[in-house]
Amino acid sequence: MKLSHGLKMALENNELMNASQEIVIKGIGGSPGICIGKAYIVDREGVDVVQQYYLFDSDLDAEIDRFKKAVANATKEMEDIIASVPSEYHEQLYILETHKVLLKDKKLYDKTCTMIEANKINAEWALKKVSTEIRRVFDDMSDSFFRERGADVAHVTDRIMRNLTGNKPQEQIQDINKRVILIARDLSPAETSQIQLHKVQGFVTELGGKTSHTSIIARTLQVPAVLGVTGAKEVITSESIIIVDGTKGAVILNPSDDSLIEYEEKKSISERRRKHMMRFSSKPAMTPDGAQKKVMGNIELLEEVVSVLDHGADGIGLYRTEFLYMTSNELPTEDQLFENYREVADLMYPLPVTIRTLDINGDKKAGIFNGHEETNPVLGLRAIRYCLKRPEIFKTQLRAILRAAEYGNVRLMFPMISGVKEILAAKKLLDETKNDLLNDKISFNGDIEVGIMIEVPSAAILSDLMADYVDFFSIGTNDLIQYALAIDRGNHDVAHLFQPLHPAIIRLVKTVSEAAQKKKVKLFMCGEMAADPFHVPILLALGIDEFSMNPPSIPSVKSIIRQISTENMVPFLEKVLKQQSPDEIIQIVQDTYGDLFKETIR
Amino acid sequence: MKKTITIINEAGLHTRAALQIVQAAQKASHGVWVSKDDQRADATSVIDLLTLYCPKGSEITLEIDHSHDNQIFDEIVSRIENGFGE
Numbered sequence: 001m002k003l004s005h006g007l008k009m010a011l012e013n014n015e016l017m018n019a020s021q022e023i024v025i026k027g028i029g030g031s032p033g034i035c036i037g038k039a040y041i042v043d044r045e046g047v048d049v050v051q052q053y054y055l056f057d058s059d060l061d062a063e064i065d066r067f068k069k070a071v072a073n074a075t076k077e078m079e080d081i082i083a084s085v086p087s088e089y090h091e092q093l094y095i096l097e098t099h100k101v102l103l104k105d106k107k108l109y110d111k112t113c114t115m116i117e118a119n120k121i122n123a124e125w126a127l128k129k130v131s132t133e134i135r136r137v138f139d140d141m142s143d144s145f146f147r148e149r150g151a152d153v154a155h156v157t158d159r160i161m162r163n164l165t166g167n168k169p170q171e172q173i174q175d176i177n178k179r180v181i182l183i184a185r186d187l188s189p190a191e192t193s194q195i196q197l198h199k200v201q202g203f204v205t206e207l208g209g210k211t212s213h214t215s216i217i218a219r220t221l222q223v224p225a226v227l228g229v230t231g232a233k234e235v236i237t238s239e240s241i242i243i244v245d246g247t248k249g250a251v252i253l254n255p256s257d258d259s260l261i262e263y264e265e266k267k268s269i270s271e272r273r274r275k276h277m278m279r280f281s282s283k284p285a286m287t288p289d290g291a292q293k294k295v296m297g298n299i300e301l302l303e304e305v306v307s308v309l310d311h312g313a314d315g316i317g318l319y320r321t322e323f324l325y326m327t328s329n330e331l332p333t334e335d336q337l338f339e340n341y342r343e344v345a346d347l348m349y350p351l352p353v354t355i356r357t358l359d360i361n362g363d364k365k366a367g368i369f370n371g372h373e374e375t376n377p378v379l380g381l382r383a384i385r386y387c388l389k390r391p392e393i394f395k396t397q398l399r400a401i402l403r404a405a406e407y408g409n410v411r412l413m414f415p416m417i418s419g420v421k422e423i424l425a426a427k428k429l430l431d432e433t434k435n436d437l438l439n440d441k442i443s444f445n446g447d448i449e450v451g452i453m454i455e456v457p458s459a460a461i462l463s464d465l466m467a468d469y470v471d472f473f474s475i476g477t478n479d480l481i482q483y484a485l486a487i488d489r490g491n492h493d494v495a496h497l498f499q500p501l502h503p504a505i506i507r508l509v510k511t512v513s514e515a516a517q518k519k520k521v522k523l524f525m526c527g528e529m530a531a532d533p534f535h536v537p538i539l540l541a542l543g544i545d546e547f548s549m550n551p552p553s554i555p556s557v558k559s560i561i562r563q564i565s566t567e568n569m570v571p572f573l574e575k576v577l578k579q580q581s582p583d584e585i586i587q588i589v590q591d592t593y594g595d596l597f598k599e600t601i602r
Numbered sequence: 603m604k605k606t607i608t609i610i611n612e613a614g615l616h617t618r619a620a621l622q623i624v625q626a627a628q629k630a631s632h633g634v635w636v637s638k639d640d641q642r643a644d645a646t647s648v649i650d651l652l653t654l655y656c657p658k659g660s661e662i663t664l665e666i667d668h669s670h671d672n673q674i675f676d677e678i679v680s681r682i683e684n685g686f687g688e
Contacts, residue, residue, distance in 0.1 A: 098617055098648075101624070107649040137653045149617060149652050330618040331688050 022256045025235070027204070029249035030225035031218035032552075034267045035202040036260065040180035041238045042187070051165075052125040060120065064113050067123035070163035075103050077159065088302075088343065090336045091324065095152075102156045107134060124164050131157040181244055183236050187214045202244040204251055206232050218246070222307065222552065226251050277555035281312030285547075285561040287540070295558045296354075296548035298526060302340055305347045307551040312558065315351035315409075317474065317548020318526040319344060321358055321397070331393065337400035345408025352409040354474070354524075354548075355401050356453065357394065357426075359383040359415040378482070383416030388425050398433040405445035412448055413474060418456040423469045451522075455479035460508040467519035473512055474548070477527025481505055499582040500529040506538065506576060506585070513543045524548060533560040537593045538576060538585075541569040563596055603675055604665040611685035614657035619686040620648045626678050632668035634678070645678070 055063055078100040085093055102108065108130060115126035131153060138150030179201050186207040203218050203225040218225035224246030236242060236253060243252040243263050252259055285293045296317030297308035308316060324332040324340060345353050360382055374380035387394035401412055414426045427450065434446045454460050455476035463473065477500060482489065484505060487498045499505070509525075516523040524546040529535050531549035533556050539547065540561070547557055572592055579585045590597075609615050615623075615636075627634040627645035634645035638660055643650040645664075656662055664682070666675045681687075 094618070098621065101621060102648060105649045106644060106647040107653075134649055134653065141655050143614075143655070143657055146614075146616075146652065146655055146657070152617075153649065330613055330616060 021254055022259060023235075023253040025229055025232070025251045025253065027226040027229035027232075027249050027251060028208075029246050030203070030205075030208065030215035030227040031223065032247040033202075033222065033224035034243070034245050034247070034263055034270070035181060035224050036241065036243050036255075036263055036267065037179060037181045037201045039183050039204075039236050039238055039240050039242050041233055041236065042182055042184035051122060053122050055116075055120050055122060057120065060117050063116050063123055067112060067116065067127070067160075067164065070123070070160050071103055071109060073163045074156075074159045075100060077163075078103065088339060090332075090339075094330075099152060099156050099159075102152060103160065108153070108156070124161060127157060127160060127164070181242060183232055185233060187217075202246065203227075204229055204232050204236070204242075204244060206230055217303075219304075219550075274555075277559055278311070281555035281558060283312070283558070283562075285314070285558040287561060287564055287566050289565045289567045291540075291566045293540070293544075293561050294546040295554050295561070296352075296524075296526075296546055297551040297554060298548050299344075299551070302344055304551065305344055308348075308554075311551040311554040313351070313551060313554050314546075316344070316348060316353045317524055317546055318413075319353055319355045321356060322360055325358060325360065331396075334396045334400050337397055338403045341400055341404035341410070342407045345404050345410050349408040352411055354411045354413050354451075354526075355404075356413045356415050357384070357397055357401075358387055360386060378488075384414050384422055384426060385416065388422065388429075391429055394426075394429060395433050395436070398430055399437060399442075399444075402433060402437060402444040402446060402448070403442065405448045406443060410445070410448050411472070412450045413453060413472075414451075415453045415476070416456060416479075417452040417454075417466070418458045419462065420465050420469065423452060423466060427469065451524075453479075453526075454512050455483070455527075457484045457508065460484075460512050463512040463515035464518065467515050467521045470521060472522040472524060473516055474524040474526050474546075475509060475512060475544075477505075477525060477529035480508065480527065481529070484508060500532070500535060501538070501582045501585045501589075503577075503579055503581070503585065505529075506542070509539075509542050510577070517543060522546070531557065533557055534586075534589060534597055536560045537564055537569075537572070537589055540564055540566050541573040541576070560596055564593065603669060603672065604663055605675075605679055606661055606663045607679060607682045609656050609658055609660045609662060609682065611688045612658055613688060614660065615651060615654070615662070617648070617652065619681075619688075620651040622681050622686055623651060623678055624648050626674055626681070630666065630671040630674045632666065632671055634667075634671065634674065635665045637663045637665065 078096060082093060082096050082100070085096065087093070111130045112123065112126045115121070115130055116123055119126065134153050135150045138147055138153070141147040179199055181202040181204060182200050183204045184206070186205055187203070200221070200223060202223050203214055205214055205225075205227045206229055208214050208227040215225055215227055224244045226244055226246055226249050229251060232251070236251070240253070241255065243255050243259065245252070245263070255263070285295045287293065294314040296315045297304070297311065297313040298318040298320070299305065299308060299316055300320045300323050324337060341355060381389065401410065404410060412430070414423070417423055430450070434444070437444045449471040451470045451472035451474055452459070452466060453476045454463060454473050455478075457480065459466060460480065466473070481487065481498055481500060481502070485497065485499070485502060487494050489495050489498045513523055515521070522545050523543060525539060525544050526548035528549070530539065530544070530547040531553040536547075536557060549557065572588075575588055576585055579588065611619065613619065623636070623645050624647065636643045636645050636651060636654060638654050638656055641654055643654040645651065662682075664675065664678055666672070
């Protein structure tokens, strides 16, 4: 929800009349949790408010020199930042290098100098005019990825502007030394690389959504974040005490004593529960009757490995590999991919790391894939279909995975498989890749487990045939439910019909489970369905061996598994399979296992 | 000297590709230009190349002002024709 102009006005008036009026601003929950603390506003106002004045002819040379000096300082700053970023952050380094080149770009640098001279105006004014003109050209472009390059020009302009206006060094983001809640318009990769992240209690940004860089960083650090709060920088006062509720997606300004007490309580209860469960998280997920289950983590970034290990995961059940393809407009190189996978495999060793090959879809549209608009991208050219159509891109990734497999316990997983032919085609390319590596005399480990995601209903139905060609199945429930029930979770009108315990979903999973058992193929689940403790009894009854989920959910799922005996679950499952609706199934789980869920956070 | 070439890489004439052209063009002693339709961009400016807006499939014309820069011309042509090594 956007903060309306009216609300802003109301706020301003309230500040005059009643400074302690509590205000709740809604945003998007980017990372769950609650924090209470002091706001720290990351300032980037330079471009909007600039001094404008005319100069005498005799002062123009000095003004141009002042501008050039500011650019030189900005260049020096960029060089320092680049030197401080660890070399494994290839993507960030590349963006930073680009910004460094842009500082001296003719269209910005030379043009500003010319503008100062021709219009006889001060450097800030000239720079603003030039950058506004450039941004206007970018803003008019129809292709979103090209259009967003305008933001690069804005970042560079900001940096020069700061040097011109002589912003004080204590406002630099890397100097934050208190436990604060960061308030920013958006955080660029250059900025997040400089923040002492462990000093940040939470984030509030004006831009961004659940899949933004800030959101991922916040979830990794396990600090709350609320994103998409329009006008946050204007309405939140620096140093004021605010409450950030990342679970609900709300920010509370001028909190009342009651709210402070309420949120302190909520915070301590959830922290206490977490701590209790965390204490046991590294213990194995063994059922009372001795069935050894595995609870794994889903990750998207290398940095999340820490969180996976902290939460006691038995490995990584899903490494989504799209991020390196999305952070840049260019395809990552084989070596960039290899370095990344190698590090994850190495850090997790001897625990397994399941690498899923590229799965670009409607949500995660990478700039490079914007060749043409698809009317229905979720049903379009994505994942394995895309990779089979572009074998050179696919093989680059396979090479990187096979090479990384030498450094750890790596499994390979293909997404969006819908029929046997696709497995054969993907495996053929895998074999070719192995041969290429042999011919190139590059060392690799070709002896890895190969599996597929079961997320297209046709794959679930054909799982008995698929089983002959793979080592494991991993049921991706988010897509499986979306495709099987024809429900778009992003659509508010039907989102409530996205039901993991729908009888059809349970029957589909059962079909896969029977095929897996018969053909001795391992059965995993890596969708959100596996992360909800309430689903665990049914999933155990269906014979899931490995549960993979977002790392913070691991301790509670492990804790439930340790309390459910898998002996004699047949009557329970049979009862479940007879039901006609999700509600009836929920009732049966509640009646049979309800006692277990009283103490669990759901 | 001029030549019309089609942008073949997926990303189009993007930041990394533009950087490659700029790095080559900056070595030239005279002007190096990229034009598309009726617009012309200075090949030594990343911003100019990006704002020319050349996604995959765009037909662009590379042009140099002086034969002295023939070698640079060839280098840029081959980079574009190779899809910038992507």
